[in-house]
Amino acid sequence: MRIFWALIFAAIFLLPVYVGGIFIYLGLEKTAVIFESFFGLLSIWIFLLVPRVLKFWFGFFVGLGLFYWTGLSFRFSPMEFLIPFVMIFVSIVYGVVFYFLLFYNSYFWRIFTLMIASYIHPFGFDWLVIESFFSYSIFAVDKWSFFGLILGVIALWNFRRYYKLISICFLLFALDWGHIREDGKWQDLNINTSEINKDKLNLKITTTDIPQSEKWEEKEMSYIVDNNFNLIYQAKQDHQNAVVLPETAFPFVLNRSFLIDNLKILGKDIVIIAGGLREDDNHRIYNSIYIFQNGNFSYIDKVVLAPFGEKIPLPEFLAKPLRKMFFGEEIGLSDAKKPGNIQIGKEVFRGAICYEGTSAIMYKDKPKYVIVISNNAWFVPSIEPILQRMLIKYYARLYKTVVIHSSNQSPSYVLSSSVFGDKNL
Known part of the structure; x- marks a missing residue:
């Protein structure tokens, strides 16, 4: 019972x-x-x-x-x-x-x-x-407002008659007065529209639909790569300033691939932001955001690795055999030391990869914009994309940030700090 x-x-x-x-x-x-x-x-x-x-x-x-x-x-x-x-x-x-x-x-x-x-x-x-x-x-979602909500619920449950008005006072204290409206803050950017605005930064945020069962299959690589390039060509044809592709859109070590030169050439005309793996000179592997711009490329390596999915949060002598058992590799992904930013024109964007988008570390300095790229194919269908969105919205509201999310196998969107300030892509 x-x-x-x-x-x-x-x-x-x-x-x-x-x-x-x-x-x-x-x-x-x-x-x-x-x-x-x-x-x-x-x-x-x-x-x-x-x-x-x-x-x-x-x-x-x-x-x-x-x-x-x-x-x-x-x-x-x-x-x-x-x-x-x-x-x-x-x-x-x-x-x-x-x-x-x-x-x-x-x-x-x-x-x-x-x-x-x-x-x-x-x-x-x-x-x-x-x-x-x-x-x-x-x-509101800050700690003081949450405390007011708790006291309001206690007062509503325990107080009698007109004393229940005290609970209303606590609930009114917790109302997000400044953000209960439709906010066009994200409209400082021109996102996924066919009309080009010369006064704004025009961004194409893509959504892909590659099942995880196919994402690492060698026979599917040609289709995956062609699809990515088609998205880039379409954004370029639409005269966008930048195009954003999801996490591991290129599901291999991109900086060791012959594609890197093709992407650098395309990056002369349009800024390309895409996920891929990266190998450094010491053969460490990173989950990274690649930025192709002005004929060159840079990268942002993932700082916050997902527990058990990307790292095993146990001492190395225990983690190493577990990685071998579960993933077939003794060496796991490496992590970067600090978050990185992407500058496009005059605007600066914090770059985050999937799990990082739900981590307070990425928002501590209150960046104006955050670009999050995700691959939710690992967990679809499930409640995970919904829970992820609620957490991202929580941090967007808490730190007054606009979050732009490009995803594989779940909806992409733009979230602002206002309650009704979202744009579904």
């Missing part, structure tokens, strides 16, 4: 992601705002009131509901049978996390753990950000 009630509480807790997320995915942000504003408050209420005897199983089902997709990448490895074991392992980890988050029924303890939950990163994985449940809501 405990497991049943823990499942019910967890399902209610996750409504902002699953119900609001579906409307976001369908491009119905205004409808999503209604549901996420209400269901986000409901999630806080559930967290505050779920009985401590359910703490482990509640966390288990929350972990399963949010992160079941983490094992789906094993579909493309010789160890596909590990998928359910990875899902169960991740769920157990979050069961342990919530065991401590919900250890006491005390409001003081629950408020404290709600406020610090986003700083708890098992194995470096930082996607449990409850504040992001309000990414598409009428409420």
Whole structure:
């Protein structure tokens, strides 16, 4: 019976992601705002009131509901049978996390753990950000506003009669007054339009649809490369200033490829931003953003590698045999030391690759624009692209940044710091 009630509480807790997320995915942000504003408050209420005897199983089902997709990448490895074991392992980890988050029924303890939950990163994985449940809501997403929401829910539940007005005061405090409107901040750029504006930077943001099962197949490489070049030629023909292709659009070590010279030539007429692998002089491999511009090329290497997907967050003597077992290679991807920027004309863009787009590290200095490139084919179909978008929107709002996202096998979009400021591509 405990497991049943823990499942019910967890399902209610996750409504902002699953119900609001579906409307976001369908491009119905205004409808999503209604549901996420209400269901986000409901999630806080559930967290505050779920009985401590359910703490482990509640966390288990929350972990399963949010992160079941983490094992789906094993579909493309010789160890596909590990998928359910990875899902169960991740769920157990979050069961342990919530065991401590919900250890006491005390409001003081629950408020404290709600406020610090986003700083708890098992194995470096930082996607449990409850504040992001309000990414598409009428409420602000900073910590003080989140604290006001928690106090508002407590007052609404516990106070009687006209004292409930106190809860309204807390909720009004948490409203995002300055950003509950359609904001054209991203319109400083001309994105994916056929009309060329000489006063703006014209950007073509592409979306590709290459299944992961085909992305590393040698027989598919010709099609993948031809498709990339067609996208570049089309953007050039449309007189765009720049074209952005997704993560690993070129799924090989691009700087060792004969294509590098062709891309440098094309880069004389249009700035090309595309994902690919990079090998340095010491034979270290990086997941990189390539920038072809003015007949030359530069690159930005990934700083924040995805735990277990791109790096194994364990001591090297343990990580090395695990890499060999899971990926067939003893040497994994290397990481860069600091984020990099892309300058196109007068505008400067922070460059981020997939998981980095959901990391606070990329936003700390409040860049005006961030270009994120992703390959979500590893996890499609799943809730992962929706959760990724909610997290990116959270950081866009928190740091007042415009985020431009080019993706493979999930929708591309532009997100601004306003609630209704998005552009679906």
